[in-house]
Amino acid sequence: MLMVDGVDKSYRKRGWFLGELHPVLRGVSFACEAGSSLGIIGESGSGKSTLGRLLLGLEKPDRGKVELDGIPVADRRLRGGISAVFQDYASSINPFFTVEEAILEPVWRAKQPRREQRRKVDELLRQVGLPSSYGTKFPHELSGGEAQRVCIARAIATEPRWIVFDEAVNALDASVQLQVLDLLKALRVGRGIGYIFITHDIQAAAYLCDDLVIFKAGRIEERISVGRLAHAQSDYAKKLLRMVI
Numbered sequence: 001m002l003m004v005d006g007v008d009k010s011y012r013k014r015g016w017f018l019g020e021l022h023p024v025l026r027g028v029s030f031a032c033e034a035g036s037s038l039g040i041i042g043e044s045g046s047g048k049s050t051l052g053r054l055l056l057g058l059e060k061p062d063r064g065k066v067e068l069d070g071i072p073v074a075d076r077r078l079r080g081g082i083s084a085v086f087q088d089y090a091s092s093i094n095p096f097f098t099v100e101e102a103i104l105e106p107v108w109r110a111k112q113p114r115r116e117q118r119r120k121v122d123e124l125l126r127q128v129g130l131p132s133s134y135g136t137k138f139p140h141e142l143s144g145g146e147a148q149r150v151c152i153a154r155a156i157a158t159e160p161r162w163i164v165f166d167e168a169v170n171a172l173d174a175s176v177q178l179q180v181l182d183l184l185k186a187l188r189v190g191r192g193i194g195y196i197f198i199t200h201d202i203q204a205a206a207y208l209c210d211d212l213v214i215f216k217a218g219r220i221e222e223r224i225s226v227g228r229l230a231h232a233q234s235d236y237a238k239k240l241l242r243m244v245i
């Protein structure tokens with residue numbers, strides 16, 4: 001179970017006077033069962049990416065807990081247990097790495113035989129729907145959809161229990177976006193990975209997720225199952241739904 005319990009997070013504002021704190025998350029709590037998929041939706045600046053960084057253990061909350069099965073997410077024991085895929089896939093792959101090197105980077109073991117590493121890359125490429133010949137390509141030789149598949153292969157290389165996606169499909173055109181979402185659905189079923197899917201796109205979130213959390217000004221305004229989305233109460237969810245229906 002992934003659990004966020006009573007989390008507050010503030011950043012210090014730079015202004016005329018040092019020291020003013022700007023609260024970004026306030027009393028955020030939710031829990032997700034292993035293998036489930038939760039969409040985090042909210043206006044720009046409402047704190048979604050901050051929450052994503054806390055879930056990845058990249059930052060610590062000022063108050064409250066973020067835990068996976070009772071272990072704080074920043075704990076070394078959970079290394080590789082929660083992966084990330086970001087929107088900015090072009091810059092999240094080192095331009096000097098081949099696809100193979102990029103995929104192996106998080107799991108690189110110098111002593112592992114070359115043949116074994118090659119086999120792992122082929123298998124991961126196959127799982128994300130890319131031919132094994134892509135292993136020798138460089139990032140600039142990939143389309144946006146292909147680069148995003150490489151990022152997904154890299155994210156699943158550590159065999160994580162959860163993946164945090166932060167605006168991960170927004171930059172893709174609609175048909176490529178749908179292909180990537182279908183890939184994520186298939187991986188979720190095949191590998192039992194849970195997803196935290198941060199987005200502005202309520203349609204994409206409804207396609208991939210079981211539940212949605214609506215964020216406003218650092219607080220959870222509403223948590224609703226996708227099946228009941230038409231009954232959403234929060235203004236932001238209603239506004240987004242009006243745009244897509």
Ligand SMILES: Nc1ncnc2c1ncn2[C@@H]1O[C@H](COP(=O)(O)OP(=O)(O)OP(=O)(O)O)[C@@H](O)[C@H]1O
Nearest residue numbers: 011012024042043044045046047048049050051200
């Ligand atoms: N490292 C930081 N230092 C100071 N302020 C920050 C930092 N990170 C985020 N903030 C501020 O926290 C607030 C929330 O930012 P965050 O990126 O979490 O929002 P968001 O909901 O993901 O926005 P968007 O949808 O536009 O990406 C913003 O006002 C932002 O300026």
